[in-house]
Structure formats: C-alpha cells, structure tokens
Amino acid sequence: MSDPELAIDAERFRRSFETYFAIGATENDGLHRLALSDADATVRDQFVADLEALDLAVTIDEMGNVFGRREGSDPDADPVLIGSHLDSQPYGGRYDGQLGVLVALETLRAMDDSGIETTRPVEIVNWTNEEGSRFENPMLGSGVFTGNVDLEAAYDLRDEEGNRFVDELERIGYRGETPCEPRPLHAFVELHVEQGPILETHGNAVGIVEGIFGIAWLEATIEGHADHAGPTPMHARTDALAAAASAIDEIEALPSHLSADAVATVGRLNVEPNSVNVIPSRVEFTIDVRSYDDAIVDTAVERAIAEVETASERIGADATVEELWRIPHTDFSPTVCETAAAAAEAVGVRAERMVSGAGHDAKYLNDVTDAAMLFVPSADGITHNEAEFTPWDDCVAGARAFAETTLRLAA
Known part of the structure; x- marks a missing residue:
C-alpha cells in the first residue's frame, strides 16, 4: 500500500481555482460557462495549456472530451482515469464540475512535485456537456464515450437558438479526431461537490459515493x-x-x-x-x-x-x-469505494458512505470500468445556484483524499 505522502499544494490549488473561476464568473460570484460557448472555449484552452505544462500527452476526441496522459512504469497497463467537467449551469455555482477537474490537475502536479512514478498510467479528463443545460442530454461526452449515446444523435442536438452541437464544437475548435469510444481503463474516479446537505450536517469532509439515483x-x-x-x-x-x-x-x-x-x-x-x-x-x-x-x-x-x-x-x-x-440507478465499484475509504482514513480525513441524488459522468463510466466518486460538502446543500459554496478547507481535504485514492489505484 502506498505511503500517504502525496502533498497537495493548497495555495497553488487555490490559484488555479481562481484562474478558472474568472472564466465565466458572474457578478454574484457564480459561474456562467455553458457547453461550447466562448467561455467554454477559453477555459478549455487554459486546461490544455496546464496539461502541456506538465508534459502530458494531450488528446481531444470527436466529442471534444479532452484527455491528458501521464505515463506509468508499465505503459501497457490500463490507465486510471480521473476528472470531471468544466461546463456550468446557466448562472450556476463555481464549484460544480470544475472543482473535480482541478482536484485531478492538482493530483498530477503533486505527483510531479514528489517525483512519483506510478505503475499504471494516470489520465485526466474534461468531459463535454455534462450539465446538459445548453444541449439537453446530460453527461453527453461521457455518454458517447461509453456507448450510451449515439455520436450522430449527439452531433444533431440543438440549443434554444437552433445551433447544432457539432457546429458549435467545430466553431470553438474542439472537434478532435480521436474516436469517442470505450477503451480499456483500470478505474475512473471523480470528485464533486455533494449538492446536498448530508456531509455538512454530519460534520464530515468527504463522502465515499457508493451509487447514484x-x-x-x-x-x-x-x-x-x-x-x-x-x-x-x-x-x-x-x-x-x-x-x-x-x-x-x-x-x-x-x-x-x-x-x-x-x-x-x-x-x-x-x-x-x-x-x-x-x-x-x-x-x-x-x-x-x-x-x-x-x-x-x-x-x-x-x-x-x-x-x-x-x-x-x-x-x-x-x-x-x-x-x-x-x-437506472448505479451501484459503484466496491473495490474503488474501499480504496477511497482507506485513502481518506490514511490522510486523516473524516469520511462517510453515501449515495448521490444527482447524475454524474461517473455513472456512465461505471458501465465500462470500475468507478466511484468522492464528495465534498455543499454549504446549506445549495447548488445549481450562484450562492453555491464549499469551504476551502473541505476542498483541500477532498483533494488530499482524492490524490491518495488515485495513487493507490495506480500503484
């Protein structure tokens, strides 16, 4: 088992969060960054630049899902995939989605800081159109990736102004050439804000998510x-x-x-x-x-x-x-859940088991690999709202548990 010494740089993590939050920030401290909008294009550019700064191999598939790969000592081993989404609800919260991407990014940075070489490759992902608010089919990028949604049907979706998904994907320059289809993965882990009151009520910093409604x-x-x-x-x-x-x-x-x-x-x-x-x-x-x-x-x-x-x-x-x-409802991988629970305990983070009332990309990934999620608290349970808030100490605690989970899965 790995030694829990993977150190999260809390200040760097916060700087990254503020940089990403500024792209599409609203006057009321919320986030308005709809899928395939100009703001989405800008934040994608920032994400790709950050991946390239880590010397990751960046690929963009035909749905605009963006991946960055950090090689392991066994390049033939199935990778551990981590990440979430960068699109937001209309005038939504600044934690929903992007916190999970930035926790994954900080995990990879912390691995570099510590000179850690994992056995398995570790890949980070930003999934396209998770929210489904502009193009009404939520978890769309991961849905096509896992074979749950037809690619051409996704391309033909239109927003309220009649713009086609595929045309907007091309307009912002993120229609990649890599096929959007299932491939071998060892596991997928996603961190997200809870979007409910349970963790805050119970005084726990992390939820180990065992399933989805x-x-x-x-x-x-x-x-x-x-x-x-x-x-x-x-x-x-x-x-x-x-x-x-x-x-x-x-x-x-x-x-x-x-x-x-x-x-x-x-x-x-x-x-x-x-x-x-x-x-x-x-x-x-x-x-x-x-x-x-x-x-x-x-x-x-x-x-x-x-x-x-x-x-x-x-x-x-x-x-x-x-x-x-x-x-249908989802039962996440007991193996990944146990790994996450052990990781949280190892880094001294209070955690509890729970299920999610909201859909997430991990739901579809669970169809093609072992998947699970970690939650961090939502103040007053508020989400999909500009008032959405998670205390920064809880963000860091979640990042520490997530990084250790990733390290153990990739060992």
Whole structure:
C-alpha cells in the first residue's frame, strides 16, 4: 500500500481555482460557462495549456472530451482515469464540475512535485456537456464515450437558438479526431461537490459515493383553447395552464406517497400565448423524478403521466407526455469505494458512505470500468445556484483524499 505522502499544494490549488473561476464568473460570484460557448472555449484552452505544462500527452476526441496522459512504469497497463467537467449551469455555482477537474490537475502536479512514478498510467479528463443545460442530454461526452449515446444523435442536438452541437464544437475548435469510444481503463474516479446537505450536517469532509439515483425526465404538453380573459365564462374555458397547475400540484406531492428518498421536480414551464388577458391555450412543462429504487422511478413516471392526463381530461383538454431521458440507478465499484475509504482514513480525513441524488459522468463510466466518486460538502446543500459554496478547507481535504485514492489505484 502506498505511503500517504502525496502533498497537495493548497495555495497553488487555490490559484488555479481562481484562474478558472474568472472564466465565466458572474457578478454574484457564480459561474456562467455553458457547453461550447466562448467561455467554454477559453477555459478549455487554459486546461490544455496546464496539461502541456506538465508534459502530458494531450488528446481531444470527436466529442471534444479532452484527455491528458501521464505515463506509468508499465505503459501497457490500463490507465486510471480521473476528472470531471468544466461546463456550468446557466448562472450556476463555481464549484460544480470544475472543482473535480482541478482536484485531478492538482493530483498530477503533486505527483510531479514528489517525483512519483506510478505503475499504471494516470489520465485526466474534461468531459463535454455534462450539465446538459445548453444541449439537453446530460453527461453527453461521457455518454458517447461509453456507448450510451449515439455520436450522430449527439452531433444533431440543438440549443434554444437552433445551433447544432457539432457546429458549435467545430466553431470553438474542439472537434478532435480521436474516436469517442470505450477503451480499456483500470478505474475512473471523480470528485464533486455533494449538492446536498448530508456531509455538512454530519460534520464530515468527504463522502465515499457508493451509487447514484435512477432518474427519468419527462415533458408534458397540455392543449387547451385560447379565449378572451374577460367575456369567456369560467365554465366555458379550456385553460391549459389551470390543468397544468393542478397536475403539477399532484406531482409535487407524489414522493411522499412513494418512498423516503423519492423526489419530483417540475423545472421548466412554457405557456402560450403567454398574454395577460388571454386564456392559455398550450402549456409545456418538464418533470424530473428520482429514487435509488428503479421500481419507484417507474411508479413515479406512471403516476405523473396519470396526473397530467386526469387534470387535462377534467377540463376537456388534450395531453401528451414524452419521456426525454432515463437512466437506472448505479451501484459503484466496491473495490474503488474501499480504496477511497482507506485513502481518506490514511490522510486523516473524516469520511462517510453515501449515495448521490444527482447524475454524474461517473455513472456512465461505471458501465465500462470500475468507478466511484468522492464528495465534498455543499454549504446549506445549495447548488445549481450562484450562492453555491464549499469551504476551502473541505476542498483541500477532498483533494488530499482524492490524490491518495488515485495513487493507490495506480500503484
């Protein structure tokens, strides 16, 4: 077993974090760096420059995933892959995603500082379009890499302005030539902010993530009839928004009838004609349901669809519900989880076992290799928000546990 002497340079780590945060920083200390935007191009350039400064072999695949390889003493051994993503939510937090990339970068720098030669190669990665906020298919780069998403389907995704993913990838200069496809890996480890309150509540600096919730995304459409808000009697209305409001109220209450961990969210609502004195004729809204139990997710989907249909039928409106995306729950590698737990103990970091309610690139990587995650606390559980915050001491503690985990996996 390795000697836990891999020293994280906390000040260098902080400087890197501030440098990356400045690219796309908002006035409220958040981050607005959407996938394949100009800000994303700039931060990618910074990342490549930092990899080249470490003399890593840099490759960019056809999805724009950026890899840097540090050779080991056995170049034929399957590598340990570490990293996360640099894209952000619209006006989101400065820790989500990029902290994991920068912890991985600091791990490689610390290895160089200590003159450590691992047996296995170690590779770092920035995955493309993890958030799925601009191009609506989350964990897209890792999804194509692992064979879960078709490359051409990914290329054809469009943002709200109609821009195609592949055109924007080419525009920023990050459509690489390396095939985006599975290859032999020894393990994948990703650090991320928890995006929940558990670690802070329990007073622990690190979470050893043993799995990820199953998730389903739906889009409901209710078709009513537009009429004047004044002359049309209440009994004669087919108000699509009124039906949507009734369905949303029932969907929000669903989890309390299903399980302790189930959650349901309506996150986006589009109303037509969206005029103050016109009865709404059409409403589209999204539904996000999650649980660690896939059967609960199945039930939640069925119940949500039924609520939309019932609310629509009640007023004589038409309704359709389309499933946009679904992933089953994930059980991470016990071997990698045990390695991470032992590493945290070795460097004196308080850790606990937990599962994630959010999706991450590690979910897809778990399909092609042994994978797991480390979490660091989120203050007040706030995330996908400019107020997102993780105390710097916890960032450093997470980096220390992560670096030791990487070292042990690559030994």
